[in-house]
Amino acid sequence: MPRTVDHGQRRAHICNALVRTAARDGLHAATMRSVAAEAGVSLRLVQYYFETKAGLLHAALLHLEERSHRRWNERLAALPSPASPRARVHAFVAEAIPDDDDSRVFHLLWTSFAVLAMTDPALAEQPFVSGPERLERQLTDLLTEAHADGALPTDQDPALEATRLLAVTHGLGTDVLTGRLTPQRALVVAGYHVDRVFGARSTTDT
Amino acid sequence: MPRTVDHGQRRAHICNALVRTAARDGLHAATMRSVAAEAGVSLRLVQYYFETKAGLLHAALLHLEERSHRRWNERLAALPSPASPRARVHAFVAEAIPDDDDSRVFHLLWTSFAVLAMTDPALAEQPFVSGPERLERQLTDLLTEAHADGALPTDQDPALEATRLLAVTHGLGTDVLTGRLTPQRALVVAGYHVDRVFGARSTTDT
DNA sequence: ACCTTCATGATACGTCTGTATCATGAAGGT
DNA sequence: ACCTTCATGATACAGACGTATCATGAAGGT
Structure with a gap:
């Protein structure tokens, strides 16, 4: 198998970026791109770890709880x-x-x-x-x-x-x-x- | 002066449309177009009575209160x-x-x-x-x-x-x-x- | 050494949004 | 009768958004 990163950690990192963005500008401002920018990763990566935006929001909610x-x-x-x-x-x-x-x-x-x-x-x-x-x-x-x-x-x-x-x-x-x-x-x-x-x-x- | 409609009434009508739309699908779904459609008027009219979207939201909030x-x-x-x-x-x-x-x-x-x-x-x-x-x-x-x-x-x-x-x-x-x-x-x-x-x-x- | 699979980048597509522009009825003042 | 002003329609534009596609490193199994 090729190199494997810690998905859970990565997901948490992105979730935190979502949280920071939403806390600053409101949840409506938390777009795929803004979250990616906040997390310092590419848009593609956010798509990769959370297939869809709904998935991202869902994960962030669980993370928050x-x-x-x-x-x-x-x-x-x-x-x-x-x-x-x-x-x-x-x-x-x-x-x-x-x-x-x-x-x-x-x-x-x-x-x-x-x-x-x-x-x-x-x-x-x-x-x-x-x-x-x-x-x-x-x-x-x-x-x-x-x-x-x-x-x-x-x-x-x-x-x-x-x-x-x-x-x-x-x-x-x-x-x-x-x-x-x-x-x-x-x-x-x-x-x-x-x-x-x-x-x-x-x-x-x- | 040309024909003049009751602006207040018109604005109230559109505000109510905003309220209905937002109540059904959430405030984020209340766009200029969806509100216009709900009110049965053209997009232009929403622009005419409330210059901007912020104006519309502001008015709707007052209306609500x-x-x-x-x-x-x-x-x-x-x-x-x-x-x-x-x-x-x-x-x-x-x-x-x-x-x-x-x-x-x-x-x-x-x-x-x-x-x-x-x-x-x-x-x-x-x-x-x-x-x-x-x-x-x-x-x-x-x-x-x-x-x-x-x-x-x-x-x-x-x-x-x-x-x-x-x-x-x-x-x-x-x-x-x-x-x-x-x-x-x-x-x-x-x-x-x-x-x-x-x-x-x-x-x-x- | 090679091939398979994971991980990531670049970019394109179609849609929706807010806003701006141009045009045109409608009606009262003169 | 005409002109000004109000009211409204049609449409265009630039940007952002979510999502999809294509390509390509990186690394371990064999």
């Missing part, structure tokens, strides 16, 4: 070892608010894809349901655990609270990205929300 | 005459959830524009700040009023609550449009949220 998943787990791991459910929930909302460049890019891209998926059912139906749903399940488990610990008032419904948490953080993220809210303000609101879900304040924040 | 504003006021007026603050807040969230075709279109378009505005600061900066901000002010006033009435627990901050309401409804709307939530489920979560903001249940829903 995996990246966010890793980020969220790293953030959890960085917490002081026996972290309370409340602290972990707070870590979640803090991670979800676009305050640094990376999370800003993630939120922008994810929302861009979500908007596309609203009218194009063929576009990667999977990540838009399974991705957030896994998060939602994690949160539900977390809140159920908090129930058992007595950290969460018993009249709060874990499943509803998880959905609500996802909704409020996503909404705040969009407000930040459209410039309606500063990241700081969004964090305040998110913290306020966590305070309302759990009872009175008692924990440190991260 | 005005339409939503009217809808929201009609919904308020339809409430039994001395509506409690809680009922009015509930009416707001019910209106914001995309459960019928019209609100679905509105949410989709608004989010599409919002995504564009995230990377294109020139795109109608106004409506994305002033529009929601007016809503937020209305909600804040409503909640402050509820404070005075004793309908809202005194430890709830009206401004924070208003921001949170906007965020949660917008987040839920996106979840509905991506198919992650049914409108019914989103309404349940929204009602749950209103229940948590105000104290125990006591009012009818609309």
